[in-house]
Amino acid sequence: MAIREIIVLPDKQLRLVSRPIEKVTPEIRALAADMFETMYDAPGIGLAAIQVAEPIRLITMDIAKKEDGTDPRVFINPEILSSSEETSTYEEGCLSIPEYYEEVERPARVRVRFMDLDGKMHEEDAEGLYATCIQHEIDHLNGKLFVDYLSKLKRDRVLKKFTKAAKLSEK
Ligand code: GNR
Ligand code: NI
Numbered sequence: 001m002a003i004r005e006i007i008v009l010p011d012k013q014l015r016l017v018s019r020p021i022e023k024v025t026p027e028i029r030a031l032a033a034d035m036f037e038t039m040y041d042a043p044g045i046g047l048a049a050i051q052v053a054e055p056i057r058l059i060t061m062d063i064a065k066k067e068d069g070t071d072p073r074v075f076i077n078p079e080i081l082s083s084s085e086e087t088s089t090y091e092e093g094c095l096s097i098p099e100y101y102e103e104v105e106r107p108a109r110v111r112v113r114f115m116d117l118d119g120k121m122h123e124e125d126a127e128g129l130y131a132t133c134i135q136h137e138i139d140h141l142n143g144k145l146f147v148d149y150l151s152k153l154k155r156d157r158v159l160k161k162f163t164k165a166a167k168l169s170e171k
Contacts, residue, residue: 020077059076085107088105102147105149109126
């Protein structure tokens, strides 16, 4: 197992549409293990494979409260089957946009279908933080970031800050 480097804005790979996984291979299992190690180390509550520069439809997540221990979960080829009309607002952050937090409004509940590492299919109703996090992660698989939901002014400001930081660390 290994901690992988998390790519950050303005890395264009974050805009890639990740490809579906056809079969759960030992390589996929190894990547999932690395993603958990990377996610717990960061620390974060979710991670999409593209954040470690692997454009495939794989997500790791652990939204357990500290006092409840850990609840590592893997989502392969996740799909949102339906979304509630009702919305909820959470202050979101992203490991690929470090130290930036903003409120985002999303459907409060979603029904999600996905495969696990044993190739078994699941359908679940998500609400609360789970609903927010799975939507945030599935957005990553589609090249979308939470700043895309903000005003153009805010989005441009964040992008500019990270572009400047990247240039400064270049040389
Ligand atoms: O660690 C994370 N916290 C978080 C908080 C609110 C909404 C979404 C998230 S996901 C984020 C980790 C991450 O960037 N996943 O892609
Ligand atoms: Ni993110």
